[in-house]
Amino acid sequence: MTAPTLSFDIRGLIEAEQRLQLLALPAAKRRRLLNNASKRLRTRNTRRIGSQRNLDGSAFAPRKRKHRRKMLRRLSTRLQVTKLSPDAATLGWRQRRNARIAREHQLGLSTTVTAGLKRRSWKIDLPARDTLGADPQDIRDVLSTVLQQTLQSPK
Numbered sequence: 229m230t231a232p233t234l235s236f237d238i239r240g241l242i243e244a245e246q247r248l249q250l251l252a253l254p255a256a257k258r259r260r261l262l263n264n265a266s267k268r269l270r271t272r273n274t275r276r277i278g279s280q281r282n283l284d285g286s287a288f289a290p291r292k293r294k295h296r297r298k299m300l301r302r303l304s305t306r307l308q309v310t311k312l313s314p315d316a317a318t319l320g321w322r323q324r325r326n327a328r329i330a331r332e333h334q335l336g337l338s339t340t341v342t343a344g345l346k347r348r349s350w351k352i353d354l355p356a357r358d359t360l361g362a363d364p365q366d367i368r369d370v371l372s373t374v375l376q377q378t379l380q381s382p383k
Contacts, residue, residue: 255314257378262317265374266309269362270319272370277304282358289355300359303330307360319360330359 253261277300280288288299306326311318321327332339336356342349362370 253378258314259312261374261378262314263309263312264378265370266312266317266319268370268374269366270307270309272362272366273307273319273360274304277359283361283363288357299357300329300333303359333357334359 276283278298280298282288291299303321303326306321306323307319308322309317310320310322321330331337332354334356336354338351338353340349340351
């Protein structure tokens with residue numbers, strides 16, 4: 229089972245002038261740029277999951293039983309940059325269990341829940357909830373901000 233990840237390619241999302249400036253950057257600076265952009269996207273996803281919203285702004289599908297706690301409350305804190313190179317960055321979950329939970333909610337799969345010592349289990353059909361993602365406008369905003377900061381930094 230693969231972990232849900234958000235992978236983005238910055239080549240199609242920035243303006244031509246910024247693209248030329250980006251090509252002139254050394255690999256270490258491009259890597260730092262992608263790391264900063266990934267962290268900002270991680271922050272946006274964490275806030276969105278914390279506010280219980282999907283990518284389109286709609287609320288998460290409610291629980292069947294009325295619980296007071298928020299859904300997926302600790303999942304967003306474990307979101308990390310899993311792969312980083314001078315040309316690409318990937319957000320995801322390193323731990324298998326967190327990745328499985330995120331995948332089940334992202335795709336709206338069914339899962340089996342077991343009650344520990346009682347040795348009882350039952351099947352739950354989960355509605356789809358966006359645990360990871362970004363629309364092109366979010367990516368464009370984050371990348372242009374981080375690119376401007378990177379190009380203007382003295383290092």
